[in-house]
Amino acid sequence: MKKIKDPSEKTCIPYTKSTLITQILMTIVAAVFILPIFVVFNYSFKTKKELYLTNALTLPSSIQFENYKKAFEKLNLATTFTNTFLYTAIAVLVLAILCSATAWAIARSKGKFFKFCYIYFIIGILIPFQALFLPIYIIGANLNLTNTRFGIIFMYIATAISFGVFLMTSFMSTVPIELEEAARIDGCSVIRTYFTVVLPLLKPAMATLIIMQAFQIWNDYMLASLYVIKKELKTLTVVIQSLFSAQASDYTTAMAAIVISVMPIAILFLSLQKYFIKGMTVGAVKG
Template identity: 80%
Template sequence: MMKRRKNKEENRDHQPYTKTTAIIQVIMTIALVVFLAPILIIINYSFKTKKELYLNSPLSLPEKLNFENYVNAFKKLDLATTFSNTFLYTAISVVILALLCGTTAWAIARCKKKFFKFAYIYFVIGILIPYQALFLPIYTIGYKLHLTNTRFGIIFMYVATGVSFGVFLMTSFMSTVPLELEEAARIDGCSVFRTYFSVVLPLLKPAMATLIIMQAFQIWNDYLLASLYVSKKELKTLTVAIQSLFSAQSSDYTTAMAAIVISVLPIAILFLSLQKYFIKGMTVGAVKG
């Protein structure tokens, strides 16, 4: 039996190079080039001088690495302030969403009453309505509650607009958590809070990582809600500050590209650090949801 298994594995390893495999590799290579090309162009532009940008070919490499664009980005965009604001809004919003959506999804998945079924449908409907279509009521409510131009207001709105997707994602993953573990914890005398934080929460790492990455992407790169709710200079985010470099009269493309590179680094680091959990969360949620 062992010899047969080894022979089968060897045959799999030495399968002929088919046309289907070649086509898939060509498609994947084209997709890789399409996705990498804009990133490489932005990095290339961030090291160019203004003269090289306008006179040389767009695909030509810079004569030397010009870090002056990054220095200008820090000065013109006040990156010490805008970067800190963006990080603060994103971090706090994501933590609140992870805790809130996890507990809500747990209650919906474990309770079979009509109220919880209605609540789940309510959150699903919230996904179907983009918050961009609700800008007027969102701003009206925020203005009347004195939430505009406040850190609490912008964080509150990010949580409010992201909770529907978070609950939907976490509820679909909750079916993978064995109910027997929770029953055993209750028999051992664990309270509801200890059961969730000691038993359920550790098993939700893939879903939590998926939620954190996707919401962090959206909040970090958001421009519309940040520009709507914040007008004070000391509260502006990085994306709003970068937009100020583009105008009808003049545009500082090289500095803007350097700022974009700086803004992408934290999200790239977050994705790389949670990548294995993200992939697992997406695949399990897709199969079990």
């Protein structure tokens, strides 16, 4: 009589040579990515003396929180952190709303105008960002947008909207139109259909857009240094760079400032990680 296998019993996966090689390679790759992070954290707790007398992997003799205190005072992180947070949060929020609504209109409309709009946004992705610096500055200066909060936020939105529309439009093709048709039959208006039916289904794509653009804007240096000169409007990245100058280098304080600047983005990614992975892999498997 054939023995029935107990479902609760664990199935042992054979440990092959290829599995061992894969695990070794993944461990090496993980170590390569973790090592710079460890070095930054390690230096942020060292004294200046230990910085020059010990190597990067040597642990500090004692944890120095003085570096973090100096980072707050020397770089005025209370102001620069607030500026960076405001620029990032407002720009990302506006991008999520505009890109999702635009992508819905493009994906559901078959007219030539909407096809032209989609191609127009695609062309915007193909143009190198560095080639736009001079036109962006000229336009901003003529419109009195330089050295203003509104100006820097507006430019972040303008330079990122092409990629946002492309990403959201690609995801919209996976959203079944039958749900929208059923909502219209039930008497939902266009606006109500968008907010109650379409928008909840776009969570993975919106999370992907939010994370990617938040990374870009939070860590941006070129546009922030080009558009903002006033000290009270500068961002974290711009003020941290001042510690790496050839005349006066304060690496331990700079590393502490880098750790502080990384924490909000790390928390954002961990919070939206589930949706981010789904948004990046959508469309990879058809079925």
